[in-house]
Every structure is written in structure tokens, then in C-alpha cells.
Amino acid sequence: DAGVTQSPTHLIKTRGQQVTLRCSPKSGHDTVSWYQQALGQGPQFIFQYYEEEERQRGNFPDRFSGHQFPNYSSELNVNALLLGDSALYLCASSPVPSSSYEQYFGPGTRLTVT
């Protein structure tokens, strides 16, 4: 049973460019959340998707957007990249969007903006 998978593993982009990160949830999970972890910090919640809709959103600008597909996989898009967007982007999945359930994390995508 595959866990949460993310692609790509690493990515280098230039300021002003756009990037798309991908996540496949753990089998049987239909809820996907995205987190940003800057160096030396704890992960920060970006948003959560369930039933192909954004259900919750953290304190991130509209440059950050996402999508969830019918197979529950998800994309995170970041437009007009800034140097400060350099971080490890983590995807987490859970069986339902309920606070009682454990969230499982993927290995992350390391984004470097130059």
C-alpha cells in the first residue's frame, strides 16, 4: 500500500516564474492538505481540499492556489514566485476532513527560488 507520494522531489525556479507541485494521497484517503516549511521552522498550513473543493485556507496570498482531481490527487500552484517561497512543501492526506483522524505526510518537494 503506497503512502502519500509527491513530485517532483526537488525544483529550482527563478523569481517571477510559476510552479506546480503534485501529490497523491494514501490509498483510501480523500482529503489532502498542503503545508509550507521554511528552513528552521515548523510547517505552516496552506489549504485543504476535499471533494475537489478548497475547504480551509491558511494565511497565504492568492498566489498560492490548488486543485483536487476526481481521483483525490492534488496540485499546488504558486504564481509570481518570490525568494521567500523557497521551502519544503509537504502534502498530507487523511480519510475524511475530520479533526479526529491522523494525517499522513509525504516526503515533500524542495522548492528553491533564485
Next chain:
Amino acid sequence: KQEVTQIPAALSVPEGENLVLNCSFTDSAIYNLQWFRQDPGKGLTSLLLIQSSQREQTSGRLNASLDKSSGRSTLYIAASQPGDSATYLCAVTGANSKLTFGKGITLSVRP
């Protein structure tokens, strides 16, 4: 707004020592608390999940406790080994199923 604090930021201990990692949170209205391990440049590995109705959870050499009313949790690591060296993060889940993380404690176990 929920805030999670982990102090100290870093800890170095000799192999074999029993140790306690602390986590505190400001809002006791949580659904659960998770402890994660993160190796350098890697993702998060879940170690223990404690539901709000529970007081503790154990897995091997790890034991986590939760005192929701006082906003505290501890992760106890018995007989530490060099392979335990990593960053340990705690996170609490609020009503919106959002995880709020601390900054983590970087543990180094010296052989």
C-alpha cells in the same frame, strides 16, 4: 490563535540517556496531538498520535503524554541511540482539522 512552543530548540545527549522533549500549546480546545520525526531535508514521520480524550500513547521506546487542561505534552525517549538523532515536532489539530506545529527540537545523540 493557537500557538505551539517547543523549548529548547536543540538538545545534545550521550547515548543511553533517557530524555524528555516538551511541547506546550495555548488553546486547549484540540482534537489530538501528534509527535513527528523529521530527518534533515526529509518529510515528516508520524511517531505517536494522542486523541484529546487520552492521556498517553506508547510505541516501543517512545511514550507521549498529554495534559490538555494545562496545554502540555511530553515525548519520553528511553535509552536514546545515535539513530534517534533528528528533529522532533509536535502538532495539535484544531476544529478545522488544521495542524498547528511547533518549530521542533533538534536532538543529537552522541555515541
